[in-house]
Amino acid sequence: MGIIMRILIISLIFAVFSFTASAQKFSTYTVEDQQDLKTVAQKFDVSVTDILNFNPDISRYKKLEGETLVIPLSDAEDNISRFESYEVEPKETLYSISKTYQVEVETIIRYNPFLKTRELNSADVLEIPILKRPTDISNQSVKNSTFSNLKHLVQPKETKYGIAKDYGLTVEELEALNPDADVIHPGDYLIIERKKEETPELPESKEYKYVKVDSESDLDALQKSFKVTDDLISKLNPAYQYTGVGNGIVLKLPADAKGKDKRLDLSSNFSDPSQKKIGLFLPFNLEKFKASEKTMEEELIDNRISRIAIDLYEGALAAVDSAQKLGINVDLRTFDTGMSAEGMQKVIDDNNLMQLQAAIGPVIQPNVRKLSQHLSKDSIPVILPITEASMSGTQIFNSLPSRALKEEMITTYIHQNITDDVNLSLLSDAGNNHFKQVIDRTFPGTKHVRMSESYLQMKEVGSVLQKGKTNWFILDTDKIGIAESTVSFLESYRKKGYDIKLMMPSKSALRDDISNTYLSNLKLLYTDSNYDVSEYKLKGGDDILKSKYFLRGFDVTMDVILRLAYVGDFYDAVKLDGFTEYYQNKFQYQYDVFEKIYRNTAVYLIEYQDDLKLNVIELLPQE
Structure with a gap:
């Protein structure tokens, strides 16, 4: 990538550091006397973190009088279907309630302003915004859960009869469980209580893989290939015994069921169309650029790590753009970790990272340790794009195959x-x-x-x-x-x-x-770990986009986005049977029980041919 292009990108990062892929409205505001960040945030009904994300040159402790801030405007009202009153029960928290209703904690606080001045108490009555749901959202994960009591999110055009049938209930039994639901509306939650049945015991293994089945013939082939019975499939997938294969179903199977490795196409049939929130943690070293007496061009020439970070960043943006064309809404939040543990700690202190569904990066080991320890509280996966972790971590994913x-x-x-x-x-x-x-x-x-x-x-x-x-x-x-x-x-x-x-x-x-x-x-x-799988057609074959790190950034980010959209949970998505492959890289993660870390087991075996071309060699399956 040329120096001029990198300078333009650095300038863009300076201007708006936290990149959000979804469309968002902005305003500017000049801070008045005696106002601090919290006051400004309350004025515009946004969080302090939101303001900090779009104004990287300010801090929580800096005097702001006279400063002009970029303010991200909330458009949450456009996504609200209605409000529901909810009385808080003992031991409940804002987090648990937000999970129940699938809304952000900050959204609940926004519509219950008394929570800005005190803690949540039992018997508080909250106004919970019920968000509009895309018409194609699926309850597949709910139906395939093994809990006897659960909640079903009503979809457009669903009826009591259809919902009851999906869970093996009669309409009368469904109504008895939900006496206040005389008429159901999209966005309502219905209580489901499954009948207890005599079913075969589950395998001892707690690890599973997921296989998509589109037809009865696919199901027959799957049962022969993986040597699983219809009873076992029904036990692991309660929805299957009521709905069958239908128009396609993702079935859960024991991880030790044997099947051939195969390429996975995750670019369609998404089960989770909700916005994907992904953090990108890279060492741009912006503070060094600000403090340097050198020109930006001279600094870039000397700073190889910053050049790599920019290439990874550009690749990630291209992946977000490609995902949006597939209909996936992505909120990519970018953070400058610098080259020190202190820089990573500042990112952690200044931002609410617990809203992320996945983190890509960081690069240097002290930062990997700090971020993974922080995100381990909510088991948020940390996917390392160009380095291998030197420590264990049950939520760390090494995307580079091991030596x-x-x-x-x-x-x-x-x-x-x-x-x-x-x-x-x-x-x-x-x-x-x-x-x-x-x-x-x-x-x-x-x-x-x-x-x-x-x-x-x-x-x-x-x-x-x-x-x-x-x-x-x-x-x-x-x-x-x-x-x-x-x-x-x-x-x-x-x-x-x-x-x-x-x-x-x-x-x-x-x-x-x-x-x-x-x-x-x-x-x-x-x-x-990389091989030129396909031609580069991202922007007319521009040579700038053939950078190794640009393509690495694209492939790692695209894989994370598609796995989240396809299944909804990254940990479940890595259990899919097969590998994903993009422009230069492929991914098939397996958990190393001894090292307590996830490793990418998809690697290319490449051979030079007489005509200077390269050929990928496929090994025979291991017995």
Whole structure:
């Protein structure tokens, strides 16, 4: 991305830092004498956090007299269908009530202003705004819950008869549970009490996967493939026994049910059309730009981290734009974490992050620790776009595949394809003994390159090669000098008539300027988290958009948005059977019970072809 473009983006971030993808109205206001942020917020009926988000250069403690603020205007009234009076019961909180009625805590406070001056008490009577619901919202998650008592949100055109049938009740039983609901309206909640039935026991495993079924033939194929009975499907999916497959249903299955990995298309049939609230936490280092005596162009040239953050940010915005074209409403809130734990703490202190459904970022480890610990209170998932967490966290998702997974893929490829004609050899850094031990244990007789000096010599590489054999040479190093020397030496031996195939768990040590012709001649096989899956058609094929980090930002953000829209809950969405794939990356998360963290297990195994093209190699399924 060009320097001029980055300067424009930095300027935009300065102007409006918290980006909201949904349309919103704004006003400006010049603060009068004796007014503070709380007073201004009350005047416009918005939260202090909202004002801070759109005015990044002010703080809660700065004197504001004479300052001109950007004020986001609330348009909540346009989304309200009606109000309902609710008497608070003992031990209830604003949070629990907000969850029951699916409205924000701040929305409840807005329409019950006495809560701005005191705490909630039992026996308080609240006016709860009942929000308008899109016509296609689904009660799938409610129907598939295993609770005997629950609430059903009435949809447009629904009838008592249809609702009762969905839950295996008669109309009379439904009316007995809801004596005040003589006539039902969209947005009403009906109490549902399921009958207790004798059903088969649930599997011991508490982990599940989700599979979408569109027809009876799909269901038959699913039962044969996953070896599950109709009784078990009914037990795990109570709605199924009443509604059947219908026009498509997402079925819950035991996680250990076996089925082939497959590509998931989450770009349609959304079960949750509500606005998605996502936080983007990146080290823009805006304060450094403000304080620097250098020009913005000079600062950008020197600050690689800021350039990466801007590319990720641009990719995330492109994903939001693409999601909106699919009909998904996204509220993307962007935060500058800086490069210190103090910067992350300031973001936490100055913003209400508990409204987020997912967080993308941060980048540096101290910030990952701080944000994940803060969001763990509400189990808000934290998806790391370009780094791996060095700590455990049951809500942390490493979107980059682990080194161990990449090594396992190389080992599996060798195991599935090696023959007696193959001469296997390995050059490995001393610091990675684990991979070396795995290769030695799995393939006894593997030859090792032994370096006598601190640098690699051509004769040391030649000592493990054998003419008349197919030489598979495994290179496992993070050192650029060793990687480049190895490629050069192997190419020289190839020209002398040796049949050589180079394999690398990661080619991060190979610089971009190394000869692709050499790599093609050596039929390089390597693993990578990204691969050019499809052409870039986001903005007419602009080269600016081919940045590795732009595409990473797009793919990670798009995956989070679509998973939230498809199922409604990110944790449920990662249990879907298969992987998602976008412009350059694919994702299939699994929970590591030992490390207590989610890892992306979708990685590309890529091979150079004779014509300099790349080909993705598919491994055989593991038994």
